Amino acid sequence: MSTTVEGPGAARLGEPSAALADLHVVEFGGFAAGPAIGKHLADHGAEVIRVESRLRLDGFRTNYPPYKDGQPGIERAGMFAITNNDKLGVTLNLKSSAGLELAGRLIERADVVIENFTPGTMERLGLGHEAMSARNSGLITISTCNQGATGPHAHRAGFGTHLTALSGFTHLTGWPDRSPSLLWGPFIDYIAVAYGAVAVLAALEMRARTGHGCHVDLSQYEAGIQLLAPVMVEHFATAAVPTRMGNRHPAAAPHGVFPCAGVERWCAISVHDDAEWARFRAALGEPGWARDECLATAAGRKAAEDDLERRVSEWTRDRDRAEVVEILRAAEVHAAPVNDMRDVFEDLQLVHRGAFRRLDHPVIGPHSVPSPAFILPETPDVIASPAFMLGEHNRYVICDLLGVGDDEFDALEAEGALQ
């Protein structure tokens, strides 16, 4: 267990109910792929120290709107803020021997190192798993990159939007008569970060049993393929090449998104069996068209899908979205609003679960960060601190955690080791 009781992490580490309070994590890299794994751990109380450098800033600080008041700035970026809450930030110049030595000492006291530098960088710096294991035998390291560290396409660089396409999800999104649609943001990164956190926790379990650390080579592509498994099973078994079908379903109808009163107000509705169809008809007031015998079976509804969708749209079009959802849910028919980015902050269920947590950042001000998609009642998440400012915890981490004296710290700063 950690013995740290003072400093910026004190409130968190002193809290007995934080599930991961015994863990020391060091993070190298940027964007989402590495740091969002660290967020999973920090949210539950791990001490996560992010190593940055002023010489090469995280792209989430510099190249990724939105910014506070629309003005770019390294402490103004929303993407950085939502990825790095409850971590300690230290700047080290890894091109200086003193900076490199400090990084090594941080790794010496760590349980876990997370990195998504260009593959091979950590090894070149002498900070890779093999070198560092000699100084810290139980060390767990995880490297995450597009396609993994081995194979003909190892080390290939790419952005998440593109890798999402390589992994098959983009082809499956949109309308069959048109170009595929882009999925928002680096979709696949967020599959891989959850798998990454799972891998780290599994490696910790293995260490608890064997006493040995290990290295995890995480391919974001392969993490994505795990979720594509149903399509691949079907393809290997039947040679079928599944494609996008708008909102339609292989068996259920109606199964779609329908317009409601107002501008860009939509409602998702699906009917999965005959009993639900009967409830749906009743909820609509038994209109004449719905009594057509052809619609009484799933196969019949599927065959008449174009017509059916038009009829449902006629019913939803002039009704308020909330009214449509309320009528259908009261009838136990599958229905939900298509929440927009304002709605997700106001959705009563998401509010009830605390899906977003308000933090007060010194530059950005009050803003929301996502909380975990699960609740641990005995050990709730400990989200409390906004993302660190660049180098904010340099003195705490280097003096208090590593035991460097104040004079030596000033000398390190003067020689540029903390750039």
Added chain:
Amino acid sequence: MAEPGAAEVAPLEGLLALDLTGELGWLLGKILADLGATVLKIDPPGGDPGRDQAPLIHGPAGSVGATWVAFNACKQRLDLDLAVAGDRARLLELAEKADFVLEGEAPGRLDELGIGWAALSQRNHGLVMTSVTPYGQDGPLARVPASDLELMASGGAAWLTGDPDRPPVRVSLPQAAAWACVNAAVGTLIAHHHRRLVGRGQHVDASAQCGVLPMLVHAPTFWEMAGVNPMRAGAFLVGRNVNGATMRNIWPCRDGFVTFAIYGGSAGRLSNRGLVEWMADKGMASESLLAIDWDTFEVATMTPAEIESMEAAIAPFFLTLTKREFLEQTEARRMLGYVVATAEDIAADPQLTARAVWADTYLPELGKAVRLPVGWFRLAGPKATR
């Protein structure tokens, strides 16, 4: 998958998970099985009703749903009728020895049967029970049913996807359950870590609606920080340009689609330059493209008209390429781009073959083997010993 230096002990080997989930929770048990746990799937008599869900695959012994196979082929199975007292007693007995119970019944349902968290944890203080449900264990929607479509809608993901002139869309392969499960696996293993420290388990409450939220990435932040409600834009990328310009990200090519965008930043400039040099090699680079100074190029401040004109010059070039040519040349020329892969492309990808991602597993329900992706998890290091 074993490589020199690969760990010899699977991380969760020897741990037992009872899996009572339906479709929404199937992947959670699979992840624990991937990590070496024994996963015993408890089905009603006659088997999991989700087993027959389309699309079906066929074998000499019968037909089963592809999704069921994908997420359950790795599990052991036991039929129990939880409406019958004797079978419930059997479940309680099994739960005494179990490390994990995974379930997805409507909240309160297992309690009504006397086999909910209260009963199980009383018999086994160390138990970690994980529930994966559409909206979570309590709150106004806790007992409202939802399928993937409603979860992608209420979780905000559908809003961001699709063509502007048609309704928002979900991904045509259900995602909410899978994202819920991967996140629930994180929660389950955090609870397991804590159990190691204190000897006491807990009831992990995972919501599939919340599992969808990570797909939104920073889109809610746009609303909160900038008052902008980002919307679906078809094949175009939004939110990277101060003049509101959108960048095409998906382009038709000779045999399908590829993904590429004009980006700023150092990597983007290198990528853009690589494309124009490639076009010049083929005699297809326009004067306007050749005139761009890539050292000072910044996409964030261009006007929509400037970007449209660049894209109009690039589009005909992509139409001359196959996906394979595009993939080879983008790698050689250090461009940022991949193909929009189909199942066929992925099955043939040499990278996945080289990393032993595919494995054949015999499935008695089919009477033949199926091919599954297995290789997401790689540990290497000093030989693990017991």
